[in-house]
Each structure stands twice: as C-alpha cells, then as structure tokens.
Amino acid sequence: MAAKDLWSTDPRDALRVGPDFDLASFDRNGQPGWDGDKDDGQAYLPERGEEMSELQERLFAEGREGGKRSVLLVLQGLDTAGKGGIVRHVVGMVDPQGVALASFGVPTEEERSHHYLWRIEKELPPPGRIGVFDRSHYEDVLVVRVDELVPEDVWRARYDEINAWEKELVEGGTTIIKVALMVSYAEQGERLMERLERPDKHWKFNPGDLDTRSKWPAFQEAYADVFRLTSTEDAPWYVVPADKKWYSRLAITEILTRTLEELDPQWPVADFDVEEMKKALVATGEDAPA
C-alpha cells in the first residue's frame, strides 16, 4: 500500500467546515482521513514535501512569465496550537524564494487607525507566490471581539465584509486556504507548562498567555462564529485537530499539495527561439573573451 493511500479521505473533505460543523464536539486529538499512525505520517511527510516543492516551483515560474495565480495559506489558532511549527516544518519544505510570509499580532494603534484590511492587503502574495499569514484579518473578529477593542456592531459587520473581500481575491487568481489549528484546553496547558519548564522556551511564554487562556470560552465562541459565518465556497475553512503535531503538519502539507496539484501549474513555454539561442550560446565559446 502506497503511503498516499493512507489518506482514505481527502483531508480537504475530512476537515472542511460545512453547515453541520460543531466546534464544541470537535475531537482535537483526532486524525481525520489518515489511516496510518505517527510513524507512517513522519515517513510520508518529506516525500510529499518534495512534490509540494516541485509544484511550488512551477507556480513560481508561471508567475514569472505573466501568470496571475497565487496561493494564500491563512493560519489561525490560539497560543501553542502550532502555527509556528507549520511555518517551520511545512512551509519550510519549499524554496524560501517562493514564499511570502507575514505575521499579524494584535493590531497596533497605528494599524487600528486604518481600516483593518489595510495592513493585510499590503502583505498579499504576488503572482506565483505562496503567501502565508501567521494570524490574519480574522484577528479582527477574534481577539478584537473578545477584548472588545471595537464596538459590537463594528465587528459584526466584518464577517460579510471579509467574505466579499476574499471573494474578490479569489476572482483575482488567489486560492485561499484557511486553516484553524484547534488544540484542546488540556494540551494547551501542557504546552504552556513545557515553555515554563524549559529555559530555552521561556522567550515563547508571555504572562498574557494565561489571561488569554482564561478567556477560553469567549474565544471558542468567537471561533465558532468565524467558522459558521466565513466558511464559503470560495474560501472554506479547514479545522485541523492540533493535539497531534505530526498530524496537523501532515494534513496541512496534504491540503497544500492537493491544492497545487489541482492548480496544475505548467512550466512556461519559451518566448524565444530555443534553437537560435543555442547557436548563439555556442558562438560565445568556452574561453572568456579578453
């Protein structure tokens, strides 16, 4: 059995948020669609990464020769859900030249003085590139909502606005892959404790993380609304169980790779006469002119 066949269900189908999605009962320790175990997953990851990497290069080449398509991977998740690990271990498998990475924290005062999409638009991937957002415009209906940084009528209006904005992006040639990494409360506690126990992890811990943890129910509610209101046909959400890091990395690699496979970017056809250029090159000789 080939490793690929251990995906008994396409993870895009297994993880896509549909009308019946219920965050409260979602198993954050699951491995939907993958019939193998951790070892199988870890063995398959680099192999699949190679394929993803070649597809990325084709997309990049297409973009260099006038193609307009790009991919945007939006990563959301609470502290310790593993967003950084996805960037390092999944995005890190492709050529850095093909990636446009941006991180968005709680909006700064300057950013809040602009429209909330202002800082986001500046970071959209150019044609041919895979954009990666470590947090995103969804912070404007998550932390901004939970911490009441704007009035309710303001954030309530944003779901529709985001849907319309993403639809335009998709029409412009960007394939949007929205991934929410969902870690369980217990696992988050363990990962925070690990950051406190290891001096090489202290810098990753912020006392504010406990404050955010204390608002768990409000964040779950805000996430549930995000999934309910912004998982569109143009830009669906994939909710990925994050208690098993090996699974979330494997699943996101698979989603990215299958998306690229469907985009099926082709090596651009030369816009010059190849045989003529070969002759011209041969004529330059093997020894440097003096």
Added chain:
Amino acid sequence: MAAKDLWSTDPRDALRVGPDFDLASFDRNGQPGWDGDKDDGQAYLPERGEEMSELQERLFAEGREGGKRSVLLVLQGLDTAGKGGIVRHVVGMVDPQGVALASFGVPTEEERSHHYLWRIEKELPPPGRIGVFDRSHYEDVLVVRVDELVPEDVWRARYDEINAWEKELVEGGTTIIKVALMVSYAEQGERLMERLERPDKHWKFNPGDLDTRSKWPAFQEAYADVFRLTSTEDAPWYVVPADKKWYSRLAITEILTRTLEELDPQWPVADFDVEEMKKALVATGEDAPA
C-alpha cells in the same frame, strides 16, 4: 575524523579577500579549506544546517526580547553562479520566520529616481533576523557601471559611500557577510546550455543573458574593483568558487554557522517569575471553563 575537521582552514580565512587577492587567477573550480570530497560535503551539510538552525532560533529569540543584533548575507554573482541555489539549499535550512529575503534586479526607473540605497534600506533585516540579499547595492557599481546607467564620476563615488554606509550598519548591530559566487566562463556556458536544453528550465533563461555574457571582461573588471575597494575589516568579501555547487553551498553554510557561533546568542532570561507563572498555570486546571 569528525566531518567538521575536514575544514582544515576556516573558510572565512580561506575565502576572505585580502590585499593580495587576484580575481584573474582565482580558481573557480577549487574548494579552499575543505579537505573532503563531494560525498563528505553532502553528508556534512544537513548536520551543520541543524546547528545553524538552532543558532538562528537563538538569535531570533534574542531579537524578540530587545536584542539589536542581526545578520545580513549579501549574495552577488553573475547569471548561473548559483545564488538561487544558495537561497534554496542553504537559507532553506533555517526557519522561514527567521529570514528576511529580498531580491534586487537591475534598478527600475522609479528606483533610479531615488538614491540607490533607498530600495536597499527598506529591506534591511530587523533585529534577530537573518537578512538575505539576492543581489544588492553592489549592482549599483556592477551592472550600472558596465551598462553605463549613470556617469562614471557617480559610480566611482559609490565605493566609499558603500563602505561608510556598511560601517554604520555594523555599528548598529548588523553582521554583514558579503559573498560573491564566482563561476568560470566555461561552466556558465554549460549551465546556460542546460537551461536551453531542458523545457523545465526555459523560464530561467533570458536572451539578455547572452548579452551579459558577452560583457564578461567588463563585469570581471567591475567585480575586481568591488573586491579591491569594498572588502573592509567591518564587512569583508568572501569570494567563493562556484563551479562546484556542493562546495559553494557547504562553504556558505560554514561561514554563516561560524559567524553565528561567534555571535553566540543566548536564550533570553525570563522577565517574569517562572515559579509564580507555573502556579498560576496549574490553577487554570485541565478542563476548559464553561
């Protein structure tokens, strides 16, 4: 014998441009400092990459906690010298979150309407980051000189200006590693032919590459002046033979890693009471609040 010991000379010493450097007699097929062969080099590369990657994370952590230090890798070289391969295979070994990558081509008209350092300064790495310039401000004394895009007195003034500007950068906490990949004329011809023979490489070929190749002596002269005039104590040039791709990747990895080892970044000390935080975390319990 440990693989590391196959570096009989620190590549920074073996490759640094000193007063006696002579580009005309430089062996572009050499492997200065490395006593092993290609297999040894390829076996050692990922191992050394792991070490580089951990050091990069420490530097990143330092930058997150107020440290001001950064590293800037400047990559120069003629077409096919392998700059892209260095980004992919060397820079690609570290976490994308720790890298700030920028590419500079022939300056656009808008860029030429500004001071030539304008577009460069915008891309300098923030604290904690490894900046990577695929081409750089040196284009302004290379292609700009060869193609006479500005008058001679203008480009002649730039060497001193660049030295002064880099000195300021270094004083501000940036370690600058300037690497020129030097490919031979014959090898460049072969690599260009490969791009013409393989349809998946056609997009990397530009008919203008033959025009640039025809200006080989002028570019060699311009490079020789760059090395003679801008290899300073603050920011020396390393000229790397590029006919053996495995060697150039190995050497640049080694230069980067040794530089990071000397910077010796430390995990930041927690600015909060760790034991108090552990207690507070335990108090949040294992079950999500309702």
